[in-house]
Each structure stands twice: as structure tokens, then as C-alpha cells.
Amino acid sequence: MLAADYLPSVWIADEQTQALRRQVGRRAQIVRQRTRLKNQVQSILHRNLVPRPPVADLFGIKGRCWLANQPLPPDEELAVEALLRQLGFHARELRIIDASLGQAALHSQEIKRLMTIPGVDATVASSIVAAVGDFHRFSHPERLVSYRGLNPRVKQSGAQPASHGRITKPGRAHARGMLVEAAWAAVKTPGPLRAFYERIRSRRGMQVAVVATARKLAVLCWHLIIKGEDYAFARPSLTEQKLRKLELRAGMPSRRGQKGKASAYSLKEVRRRERELGEQGERVYRQLVADWQAKVPAKRSGAAATNGTRLNRPSEGQAARQASVPEPALRSGVDHAHAEA
Numbered sequence: 644m645l646a647a648d649y650l651p652s653v654w655i656a657d658e659q660t661q662a663l664r665r666q667v668g669r670r671a672q673i674v675r676q677r678t679r680l681k682n683q684v685q686s687i688l689h690r691n692l693v694p695r696p697p698v699a700d701l702f703g704i705k706g707r708c709w710l711a712n713q714p715l716p717p718d719e720e721l722a723v724e725a726l727l728r729q730l731g732f733h734a735r736e737l738r739i740i741d742a743s744l745g746q747a748a749l750h751s752q753e754i755k756r757l758m759t760i761p762g763v764d765a766t767v768a769s770s771i772v773a774a775v776g777d778f779h780r781f782s783h784p785e786r787l788v789s790y791r792g793l794n795p796r797v798k799q800s801g802a803q804p805a806s807h808g809r810i811t812k813p814g815r816a817h818a819r820g821m822l823v824e825a826a827w828a829a830v831k832t833p834g835p836l837r838a839f840y841e842r843i844r845s846r847r848g849m850q851v852a853v854v855a856t857a858r859k860l861a862v863l864c865w866h867l868i869i870k871g872e873d874y875a876f877a878r879p880s881l882t883e884q885k886l887r888k889l890e891l892r893a894g895m896p897s898r899r900g901q902k903g904k905a906s907a908y909s910l911k912e913v914r915r916r917e918r919e920l921g922e923q924g925e926r927v928y929r930q931l932v933a934d935w936q937a938k939v940p941a942k943r944s945g946a947a948a949t950n951g952t953r954l955n956r957p958s959e960g961q962a963a964r965q966a967s968v969p970e971p972a973l974r975s976g977v978d979h980a981h982a983e984a
Contacts, residue, residue, distance in 0.1 A: 784861070792813040
């Protein structure tokens with residue numbers, strides 16, 4: 644069967660991609676362990692009726708000073724100290740794995756290209772590249788979306804209208820979650836992605852809209868990598884700042900007192916201009932959608948209005964004597980529009 648080409652081939656990741664996947668997996672595991680330890684500290688505070696801390700970060704310098712002055716039972720104090728020591732250990736391990744991932748990202752043109760998308764940083768881009776591997780093995784972006792499990796389930800029987808359910812969710816859940824997190828960040832930035840999110844949210848709700856935006860991000864990643872182009876609505880100063888953070892994470896020396904490309908992000912005027920360009924792209928997307936959306940069809944009644952399908956039998960009156968193959972509704976609407984013009 645193999646000689647007759649009856650067995651489909653399976654793509655196997657190369658050693659570099661497998662190493663990147665292992666590093667991304669270890670980082671995700673360390674982050675989960677840190678979250679678990681922080682939740683245990685919070686549960687101790689709630690159990691002893693300790694009020695909310697006056698600082699934003701409980702595990703920062705000010706937060707730990709506040710935590711050390713809280714009256715707790717002796718056994719609870721020992722538990723909190725043990726949890727904080729474990730948090731310190733995981734923080735050191737996280738810095739080590741971030742430095743390794745940063746060095747790998749600096750040598751990857753695909754990761755730096757994906758970082759031009761607002762909401763996608765080095766961690767998200769590394770997770771996407773590690774999960775996908777070779778983008779060129781997907782002939783169409785829909786195949787990549789199906790591979791990532793972001794396409795909705797479709798159930799249809801015969802001539803009945805199709806029903807769409809939840810997403811399929813095959814593949815690596817971590818990369819899919821990273822795309823959703825990137826979508827939450829992208830919809831807060833002016834641009835076509837935010838306009839797309841708001842259009843879906845007005846019809847389907849917030850949760851469905853953010854998953855649809857994550858799917859749009861997967862399609863966008865495929866186009867950027869295949870075509871070898873940066874994101875058209877990228878914010879240059881924000882991209883330079885993300886690249887500079889990546890360099891510092893990788894262990895490159897800091898240049899205090901020297902202005903680099905990332906220094907432009909600290910200027911309010913630069914950020915304002917880039918935000919205005921993003922808002923312009925958002926308006927263009929809204930106008931594009933308004934132009935290609937079909938006109939609202941005439942109101943129908945009966946079963947056709949209920950399930951959205953055309954009746955098999957002709958209606959009474961003038962429509963009953965029409966030809967067996969009527970003209971398409973879209974074409975007749977266009978002809979009518981030409982006649983009015």
C-alpha cells in the first residue's frame with residue numbers, strides 16, 4: 644500500500660521545532676505551578692478573613708512587605724513562607740527558560756514577523772511557531788485553522804440548514820489558548836481586528852467573538868509567514884519595544900542613557916499618530932464590510948421564514964407561473980439597481 648501511494652504521509656517536526664515545543668511546554672508548566680502556589684496563598688488569606696491588599700501585586704516587593712505584617716496563626720505563617728520560597732524558585736526557573744526562548748526567538752524570522760501583530764508578543768509567537776512548525780505544509784489557511792481546532796462543528800442532514808456548534812479543539816490546547824489571549828489583547832487596540840471583534844460581538848456575544856478573532860489571528864499568521872510580509876497595520880514603535888524586551892530577556896546588555904529604536908514608544912505624540920492610523924484602518928474595515936454585505940432580503944412567511952430554506956412547491960399567484968429555474972435573487976437585485984440608476 645505504501646508503494647502504491649495509498650498511505651497518506653504524516654509530517655514529523657524537525658529537531659529544532661521539537662526542542663522549541665519542549666521549551667514552550669516547560670514554560671507553560673512552570674507558569675501553571677506558579678499560579679497554583681499563588682492561589683494557595685490567596686486561600687490562606689481568605690480562610691483567615693484577611694482584607695484585600697492595598698497593592699496591585701501581592702507578590703511584589705510592597706505586597707510581600709504587607710503580607711509579612713498580617714496577623715496569621717503560626718502554622719499558616721509557616722505555610723505562607725514555604726509557598727513564597729517555592730514561588731522564588733519557580734521565578735528563577737522561569738527567567739532561565741525565558742532567556743533560552745528569547746535567544747531562539749531572536750534567530751527566528753517567523754517569530755519576529757508575528758510580533759508585528761498587536762497583542763502578539765514573543766511568548767505567544769513562540770507558542771504558535773512551535774505548535775505549527777512548517778507553515779508551508781498547509782496549502783490554505785483553513786487547513787491551519789482546522790489543525791489548531793478553531794473551526795466550529797457543522798452538523799447538516801440532507802437539505803436541512805446547517806447548524807454550527809462549538810469549536811472542534813484538536814491539536815495543542817496551549818497554542819489555542821495563547822491565540823485566545825492574544826485576541827483579547829488585540830481587540831483593545833484600534834485596527835481591523837477590533838472592528839471584526841465588535842461586528843461578531845454585536846450578533847453572537849463576547850465569548851464567540853473572541854474565539855472568532857483568535858481564528859482570524861490564525862489565518863493572519865498563515866498569510867504573514869507564507870507571503871513573507873509584516874502586518875500591514877503594525878505599530879512600529881510598539882514592535883520595536885517588544886523586540887527590545889525580547890533582547891533583554893535573552894540576556895543582551897542594557898544600554899542605559901542611549902536612545903534606541905524602542906525609545907519612540909515613550910513619546911505620546913508617536914503613540915497618538917500610530918493610534919490614529921489604527922483607527923483609520925478600523926474605519927476602512929467597517930466601510931468594506933458595509934459595502935460587500937448583501938442587502939436584506941424581502942420578508943418571507945411560513946416554513947421558509949422559520950428555517951431559512953426555500954419552499955419546494957411554488958406559492959400561489961404570479962410566482963406560481965414562473966419558469967422552473969428562476970433567475971437568482973442577487974442578479975435580479977443588481978438588474979433592478981441598474982434600472983433605477
